Amino acid sequence: MKPAPFDYVRCANVPEAIAALSGDEGAKVIAGGQSLVPLMAMRLARPTLLVDVNDVGLDGITVERDVIRIGACTRHRRLERDPVIARVAPLLQEAAGLIGYPAIRTRGTIGGSLVHADPVAELPTVLVAAGGFVVVRSGAGTRVIAAVDLFTGFLDTTLEHDEIVEDVLLPVAGTRHGSSFCEWSPREGDFATAGVALAIERDDDGRCVALGAAACGLASVPLDCSTLLAAVLGETSASGALLRQIARVMRADLAGDPDRADLVGLLAARAVHRAFARSDERSAAAA
Amino acid sequence: MIGERTERREDARLTSGRGRYLADHDVPGLAHVAILRSTSAHAVIRGIDVSGATALPGVIAVVTQADLDRAGARPMTHRLPLLGVLPLEWGLLARDRARFVGEPIAAVVAATRSIAEDAMELIVIDEEQLPAVVDPFVALAPGAPLLYSEWGTNEFFRMTSLPPVLGDVLATAPYVKQFRLTDHRIAALPLEGHGVQAAPDPATGTLHVYASNQQPHQLRTVIAETCGLDEQSVRVVAPDMGGGFGNKQHFTREECLTAMLALITGRPVRWIQDRTEGLISSIHSREQVHDVTVGYDDSGKVLAYRVDVTANVGNPILYFSGIGPAIVTVGALEGGYDFGVVGFDLRCVATNTCPIGAYRGFGQPQAHFSSERTLDAIAVDLGLDPIDVRRRNLLPDGPRPWITGGGARIDVGPLGPHLDALVTEFGYGRWRDLQSEARADGRLVGIGVSALVQGTAPTQYGVAGRFGSYESAAVAVLPDGRVTVAVGTKSQGQGHETTLAQVAADVFGVGVDRVTVTDGDTAQLPYGMGTWGSRTAVMAGGAVLRAATQLREKMDRIAAGMQTASAEPPTFSEIAEEAWWQTHRLPADEEPGLQQTVVYTPGNTMPVPDEHGHMNFDETFAAHMTAVAVEVDPETGDVRVLDAVLVSDCGVVINPMVVEGQHQGGFAQGLGAVLFEEVRYDDDGQPLTSTLVDYTIPEAPDVPRLRVVQRETPSAVAGGFRGVGEASIIATPAVIAGAVADALAPLGVEITSTRLHAHYLRRAIRAAGYTPDASAFASR
Incomplete structure (x- = not known):
């Protein structure tokens, strides 16, 4: 479990890093290295040059x-x-x-x-x-x-x-913003088997007026679920009926592994429940 | 002293980075080994082109089996002294056929491991793929691909014991049940993987080997045999070890191969297993299918019990192979119960998978899983309490030893009181009340119980040829009154430097800090058996006790004749000085010095039939009763342990804290086995769990505290000790399964497998028709 041979350059600024990348088709940027280094150790990734951008001033x-x-x-x-x-x-x-x-x-x-x-x-x-x-x-x-x-x-x-x-x-989150990231993995800290990120904005009457949601674990990219969760728009609370409907719709409409679709539906319901609760707290704190 | 919670003396070293593990033994000129392994589950190897690898700068040697043959390496064999095992020998590398993904094909020796791995990629293998077989039932079917065509079958071994009366009792039993139980494949996964370092000594012509191995003396024997050396020409040292768990009990190709590479290159070489090698090629365990037939009466008493065991042994190129644990399974079917007439039909089946072998528990978890699932099934069927069903089937409280039909001499204390203690300490009645409340609330809470009688300190002659039931200890009192102890066992982290010191300190009446314990070095003792099979307290503890007692008696004799200035009796150190330095003053028939070597056996075992046809494989037995309460989340399948209690009787306890640690560790592994871990292959024999992302072990937040209640029934062996190391890993899968089954009973889900991982339970719960409640889940 040792990486294939590679070169390494630590760059002082972004142009330097871009120049290094441009000069080597096999070059790869490294920052934290938490995904790249294990892949290199297993020789699943074989960059010829690592371009270290930790010093180029991109944090903040x-x-x-x-x-x-x-x-x-x-x-x-x-x-x-x-x-x-x-x-x-x-x-x-x-x-x-x-x-x-x-x-x-x-x-x-x-x-x-x-x-x-x-x-x-x-x-x-x-x-x-x-x-x-x-x-x-x-x-x-x-x-x-x-x-x-x-x-x-x-x-x-x-x-x-x-x-x-x-x-x-x-x-930037609004004053009545509420959000939640709900995921399920066999162990804490694992890659999620399935997960849902959800954010809502509400008007002064507490109605949900905007919603963004995405799910992981179902496809090769994060899946935009905002449309599937449209039922939440206009709602003022996460009622049991709404949550059950969400889970049902997502389980029925999501393609891919039915077990994961099932989990995504449940996690979406939980995310909606928590987003409304947090939005309530945020509104109360702002008032 | 015996019985005290002495803090583990090795921990100062092991927890502060001062331990010296296998990879901490750099020597000048050390070269590094990488092993090229088969990526095919089954293939004919037509040729191996190593020219590119050999030419890479930094490469010292590239070695194939042909090179090993030329260098005089000898084949390995399983050494099973059993009739009917099909003949099998293997080289240290695959010669012309690879039979599982991960089988070693070639070795590179290079200046660094990185260069060795670079060179490995330049080796070209000309191979012809063959169909692979992964499932043992498929492997047994007509027309299945054969691993060894000369056998004409994949059935490596079959052993049957079906008393004629078994069929009659089953035919007349008031109730009969038949079901299939499955134990899935797991890996022991010691934190420190395998490793070996070998260096030829040009001055003496000997070979000095460091190996992370549980049985250094027997490894010495096997290395000497395979390398064509005299036994005295090989010294094996097992340094600090980060776990073994049976995974380091076998004597592997890699250990002998590294020794050969040192001889071939004439320089020190080291091979350190990486995690993927560990997961795909370093011994898997447990995989068995049990077809159970049980006959019982309306009190829940079992009248007849038949278990047909199909054991996948993988490609069985392994010392004692998967047959060893499988035979222990069929020998442990009854455990601490009297099941009337018992029979089995064991088939050990070769497949194109990693060899199956030892893992802490060694065949007993499967036997226990089946006995406990069977008793739970009877309880459900008859509407009886599972505790009561166990009571009706436990061995009577006397006489002792209880001699079973096969001759096992079971010497445990009365089992009824242990079960009573479990009921009290766990709060069984209270948990049943809480369960009722939870069920009324729609929550899935379940309770599992297990009653385990485990043979400890076994002779494994029958399944491993050379694993006798004895242990060596050399004890000395030095002139300054310090005590040294050397043993043939090998601590892998169990705390032997503390517990064996307590035994010696207890005999001598000195502080534990006066005693130094060393192990794992073949230069210290002529022979030893190593650490496995819950044996060290009984065997090494007994050997130390014997040797120290003989020295103590000698010291008393010397002291009796000593003149002291004051009226005070001579001190321990003064007696030691007298014995070593004032030898002219010793009694005439007293030899000088204070050192004693003992080879100890309790003498209770008989691995071949005696005049009554009896065999007894265990020096002494231990009793452990376990109960757990769990809650299952029907939406996710998560299992949460609410409480876990183990009532432990391992005889005289040397160190209660160490016993608790053994139980807690075994609980973690047993829990991991059923909730998180599974070695998986696809149908073509490609491993799907080759990293720790895929092979998931329990982590600290996943393992609750096991409450341990200690009871002491001294055994009749030296010190009154009984073995303890494997109890909780045997009990835990069964007791968790019982609890999960109990929890899921309202949904109509049956548990017939050790696969209790959340994703399996989720599917089983859905398949039983349960509709998830999104609203309830959302607010949890």
């Missing part, structure tokens, strides 16, 4: 009116513990705390998790549910990719070889 969190901008090298542990994230992106905060174990979260980065594009990972699911974006840079400049356009398949994205994720953009 800034809130810009209704958008939160998170540097690609920001560690999961920071997302989990940062009070700003807890306030403006509670779904991201909860999901970050569900990734692996503290040691993994201390090293792993948001950008790394997104471009690794593991279909059972938490953060890609959050990006789809929240309708977020990634800002990527190459020698040709920057472009912004919407979550639904980023993931194309198992461990596969629309990123070009010489593109580096610089930032992740997520909407």
Whole structure:
């Protein structure tokens, strides 16, 4: 379990890293290395050059009116513990705390998790549910990719070889926002067998006016479930009838492994229940 | 002292990074080994081209079986002294056929492991794929692919014991049930995998081997045989070990191969198993199917019990192979019960999978799973309490030893009081009340019970040829009054440096800190049996006790003749000085010095039939009663243990804390076996669980505390000890299954398999027609 031979360069800034990537078709960016290194040890990944971006200055969190901008090298542990994230992106905060174990979260980065594009990972699911974006840079400049356009398949994205994720953009949660990430795995810290990320916004009357949801574990990419959960729109509470309907609809309409579809339905019901409860708490705190 | 909760003296070293495990023995010039393994489950190897690998800079040697043949390596065999086992020998590497994914084909010796793995990729194997067989029933069917065509069958071994009266009793029994029970395949997975380091000594012509192995003396024998060396030319040292669990009990191809590589290259070499090698190629365990027929009366008493055992032994190229544990299974079918007439038909079936072999429990968990599922089924059928059904079937409280029909001499204390203690300590009645309340609430709470009588400190002559029932200990009192103890057993983390020191300290009446225990070095003692089979307290403990007692008596004689300045009797150290340095003053018939080597056997076992046709495989027996309460989440299939109690009678307890640790560890493994772990293959024999992402073991949050209640019925062997190491891993799968079955009974789900993993339970619950309640689930 030793990696195949590879070269390594530690870059001081983004242009350097892009240049290094451009110069070697087998190059791969490394930040936290929590997914890449095990794959290399098993020789399932065989990069010829590792481009280390830990020093290029891509970590940090800034809130810009209704958008939160998170540097690609920001560690999961920071997302989990940062009070700003807890306030403006509670779904991201909860999901970050569900990734692996503290040691993994201390090293792993948001950008790394997104471009690794593991279909059972938490953060890609959050990006789809929240309708977020990634800002990527190459020698040709920057472009912004919407979550639904980023993931194309198992461990596969629309990123070009010489593109580096610089930032992740997520909407700032409203005053009546409620969210929940519910997943099931055989053991704490495992990759989820199935999971649901869900965020709602409510109006002053408590009616759900916006909803974003995605599920992991069912397909080779995080699955946008917002349409399947449309019944939640306009509701003022998570009634038992609503929750049962959600589970039934999702179990019936989701393709793939019926066991996982069953779990996703149940987890979606739980996510809706918790999102309403948290929205109630947030509204009460704001009042 | 015996009976005290002495803190484990080895832990200061083992928990602070100062332990020295196999990989911590660097020597100058050390080369590293990587082993190329078959990626095909079944293939003819036409040729192996190693030229590319040999040419890679840093590569020292690339070795195939042809090279080993030229270097004089000899074949291995299973050493089973049984009639009817089909003949089987194998090389240290596959010669012309690979029979499971992971079978070693070639070895690379290089300056680093990385280079060795680079070189491995350059080896080209010309092979022809053959159809593979994974399922033992498929393997037994006509026309199945044959692993060994010369056998004409995949049935490696069959053993039948069906008393003629069995059929009659079954035919006349008031009630008869038939069902199939399945034990799934798991892996022992010691935290530290296998490893071996071998270095030739040019000065003496000997071979110095470090091996992470539970039985260093027997490994020495096997390495000497396969390498064509004299036994005295090989020294094996088993250093600190991160677990063994039977997985390091066999003497493997890799251990002998690494020794041969040292001889071939003339330099020190080391092979460290990586986790994938560990999971796909280092011995799996447990896989059996039991077809049970049981006849019983309306009190729940079993009148006749027949179990047809189909044991998948994988490709059985392993010392004692999977036959060993399978034979123990059929010998342990009754456990601590009297089931009237008992019979079995055992078939051991070769398949294109990793060899099946030892894992803590060694065939007994399967036997116990079947006896407990059977008694639970009877209880359900007759509407009786499972505790009562066990009472009706337990061995009577006297006489002792209870001699079974086959000759086992069961020496446990009265079992009824143990069961009473379990009922009290667990709060059985209270749990039944809580269960009723939970059920009224729509929650699935279940209770499981198990009554285990386990043979401990066995002779395994019958299943392993050379595993006799004795142990060696050398005890000395040094001139400064310090005590040294060397034993032929090998601690893998069980705390022997503490418990065996307690035994010696108890005899000498000195503090434990005066005693140093060493093990695992063939240079210390001529021979030893190692640690397995819940034997160390009984066998090494007994040997230390004997040797120390003889020395203590000698010290008393010497002291009696000593003149001291004061009226005080001489101190321990003064007697030691006298024995070593004032030898002219010793009594005339007293030899100088204080050292004693003992080879001890309790003498109770008989591995071949005596004049009555009796055989007894265990020096002494232990009794363990277990109860658990669980709750099953019908939506997810999660099993949560609400309470777990084990009443333990392992005779005289040397260290209660160590016994609790043994039980807690076995509980974790038993729980893991049924809730999390499963070795899986696809139909073509490709392993699906080759990393710890797929082979899921329980982690700290998954393992609740097991409450241990200790009772002591001293045995008649030295010290009054009984074995304890395997009790809870045997009991746990059965008792968890009983509890899950009880929990799921209202849904009509039957539990006939050790597969209690959430995803299996979820499917079984859905298949029984249960509709998940999303609303209830959401608010949990």
